[in-house]
Amino acid sequence: MRVFEGLALIEKRQPRSSPRLHTGAGSLAGLPEIAAKLGTGTVWLVTDPGLMEHGYPAHTQRLLESAGFRVILLTDVQENPDSLVVRRLADRLVLEKPNLIVALGGGSALDTAKAANLLAFSGGQMVDYRGYGKAKGKLLPMVGIPTTTGTGSESQSYAVIEERQSHLKMACGDPQLLFHTVILDPELATSQPRRxxxxxxxxxxxxxxxxxxxxxxxxxxxxxxxxxxxxxxxxxxxxxxxxxxxxxxxxxxxxxxxxxxxxxxxxxxxxxxxxxxxxxxxxxxxxxxxxxxxxxxxxxxxxxxxxxxxxxxxxxxxxxxxxxxxxxxxxxxxxxxxxxxxxxxxxxxxxxxxxxxxxxxxxxxxxxxxxxxxxxxxxxxxxxxxx
Ligand SMILES: [Fe+2]
The missing domain is CATH 1.20.1090.10 (Dehydroquinate synthase-like - alpha domain)
Incomplete structure (x- = not known):
């Protein structure tokens, strides 16, 4: 009976998609091939400033350059990303016109990249996208590379952004906010501080x-x-x-x-x-x-x-x-x-x-x-x- 009810539930609700997965220790090495399939030209590499000392952004940049990409490195990521940071990045994205976004870091870096992509191609304010499925334009393909073991942003089509004035968190979702590919390389998460x-x-x-x-x-x-x-x-x-x-x-x-x-x-x-x-x-x-x-x-x-x-x-x-x-x-x-x-x-x-x-x-x-x-x-x- 429980199984039958379960099947009925699945029929009523179309399950949401999942990103393509590339997993295992050292799997970051597959990034050039993954990126080359998604585009050419310029790539935006959005990352946490705190990761710079570990060398992961520089290594990722070299991998992307080896695939022929021009890389723009962005470290304007803060914990609990807010609507103003996203606005600035979205404006910059419109000017710099990259062909692909790679987000490397914790949930804040991943959410910031998603939200900037959404705002740049759909216009308006972040608050307009509370809820689900409100993107108006075609967004850039994204690759997500988490370096912490927690938020799960990498498997979701949501970006959680704080409203600048009220400090309230807004869950903004759209099918296009799902990463095309996620690289789960545990080696990148071994240097996260214990806290x-x-x-x-x-x-x-x-x-x-x-x-x-x-x-x-x-x-x-x-x-x-x-x-x-x-x-x-x-x-x-x-x-x-x-x-x-x-x-x-x-x-x-x-x-x-x-x-x-x-x-x-x-x-x-x-x-x-x-x-x-x-x-x-x-x-x-x-x-x-x-x-x-x-x-x-x-x-x-x-x-x-x-x-x-x-x-x-x-x-x-x-x-x-x-x-x-x-x-x-x-x-x-x-x-x-x-x-x-x-x-x-x-x-x-x-x-x-x-x-x-x-x-x-x-x-x-x-x-x-x-x-x-x-x-x-x-x-x-x-x-x-x-x-
Ligand atoms: Fe949470």
Whole structure:
């Protein structure tokens, strides 16, 4: 019966596409061939400034030049990219007219490249593209090369951009924002600092947990989210012990990719909806904010998601008797093992702001996919429970 219902769901919802994948240690070497198939002339290489010291951008530039490309290197990438940065890059893109975009870095670099591509060819303001499928022009082909193991931006047709004035995060999606090809080379992620590995890994973990139970989940999204959870939950502790271990990094990288692919099919929920205002008001790093909110949201959703939570608990080797509590405790344990705070009070957040945060969380599009309806009052209680 469950299988039959699943097939009916697949029929109703056309699954979204996935990028072509090029994987394995050293797979970056395949970039010249991949790029040559996508175009000639000028390539925009968008990257994190912090990567320059590791030499990855210079190496990537040489690879592209070996394929005959003229490379324009752009390092105007900031954490939590905002609409002004994207505007500047989009204007520059119109002038420089590259033929291909290669995004190398964490989720911020990947999202910045996607958003600049969208704005340059569709006009208007970033805020016009909140939601899905609003691109007007034909965008440039893009290659995504993640160097962190977390956001899953590489497997999604969304760019998350902060609105400059309000600091609120906007999820802007379009089928053309999907990378044509993604290169998953774990060697590029072995030099991420331990703290980056921790917050990006926790972000991926919340992606796997949230996307498993959303109102939009499907049998296909569950294939992604459950396998992502299995990989991530079994590797996070090892990642904290040795964030340069190639096998562990490769497992986390694949888990993060699959968790992103799950979001692409099934969206997120109240954890991300409540975390985003914390980043907007207090500058909390995204992975930290979601790791604090996830345990509370797991317990909030417990009554409507007990079956799935039981399966997820068992996949992580937990008894599955009180699955929401067990999963919540495991997420807290992961954060503590990374030396991260698990309460809002330890992050400088004050209780007095909860009504404002709750109002903004309620307005977040992503919260509408939570399996249990969440009111503004519920969000206040969720923040209080996380305090
Ligand atoms: Fe996230």
């Amino acid at each position: 980056v590995a921790a917050v990006s890994g926790l972000d991926a973990i919340t992606h796997a947990l949230e996307s498993s139970v959303t109102l939009k989940h499907s049998p296909l999204s569950r294939l992604y989210s459950w396998e992502a959870w299995r990989l991530l939950s079994s590797s996070f502790a090892g990642m904290m012990q040795d964030s340069a271990n190639l096998t562990t990094v490769a497992t986390m990288q694949w888990g993060a990719y699959l968790a992103g692919a799950a979001i692409e099919q099934s969206m997120l929920g109240a954890c991300h909806a409540s975390a985003n205002p914390l980043t907007a008001h207090y500058g909390l790093v995204h992975g930290l904010a979601v790791s604090i909110m996830m345990p509370v949201v797991l317990r909030f959703n417990s009554a409507v998601a007990v079956g799935t939570y039981t399966e997820l608990a068992r996949l992580a080797g937990l008894p599955g008797i009180r699955p929401a509590d067990e999963l919540a405790t495991l997420v807290e344990k992961f954060a503590l093992s990374a030396g991260l705070p698990t309460r809002l009070r330890d992050c400088g957040v004050s209780e007095g702001i909860f009504p404002i945060l709750a109002e903004e969380a309620f307005d977040q599009w992503t919260g509408k996919f939570n399996p249990r309806p969440v009111s503004e009052k519920d969000f206040i209680e969720i923040y209080q429970a996380a305090f």
